[in-house]
Amino acid sequence: xxxxxxxxxxxxAECDRCGxxxxxxxxxxxIIKQRKYQLLVCPECWDPDQPQLMLGTFPVDDPQAxxxxxxxxxxxxxxxxxxxxxxxxxxxxxxxxYPVGGARLNDDGLTPNYLVATTFVGTVTxx
Numbered sequence: 001x002x003x004x005x006x007x008x009x010x011x012x013a014e015c016d017r018c019g020x021x022x023x024x025x026x027x028x029x030x031i032i033k034q035r036k037y038q039l040l041v042c043p044e045c046w047d048p049d050q051p052q053l054m055l056g057t058f059p060v061d062d063p064q065a066x067x068x069x070x071x072x073x074x075x076x077x078x079x080x081x082x083x084x085x086x087x088x089x090x091x092x093x094x095x096x097x098y099p100v101g102g103a104r105l106n107d108d109g110l111t112p113n114y115l116v117a118t119t120f121v122g123t124v125t126x127x
Contacts, residue, residue: 015042 011024016039028046030039033053 013040015040015045017041017045 008024012021013024013027014021015027016030018041020042022042024040027040027042030037030041030046031049034049034057
């Protein structure tokens with residue numbers, strides 16, 4: 001017993017989305033959320049399955065906490081640094097931009113900032 005359907009080599013079909021005529025073999029099945037629907041759409045109307053619609057489909061293991069954490073012994077308590085300025089400890093970060101060290105001017109001294117810009121001018125000889 002042969003096939004139950006004709007081969008459809010030259011069959012004409014209509015896109016279920018835009019209504020244009022195409023060869024039946026050029027139409028693609030619409031897939032949404034990894035599920036096939038009974039829609040045949042032309043190559044212009046066909047959209048690949050959107051990966052964002054598959055959230056929760058695959059297990060994701062993204063641990064944030066550490067097993068058996070240890071106390072940070074590298075932290076130095078606050079006090080005075082080597083320049084005599086008050087320090088917040090070993091993680092006290094000084095930051096600034098134009099003008100360098102100008103953060104204190106804008107926030108009424110709330111941000112400690114003892115940065116000093118140093119520069120020099122040199123010469124370049126091109127031969």
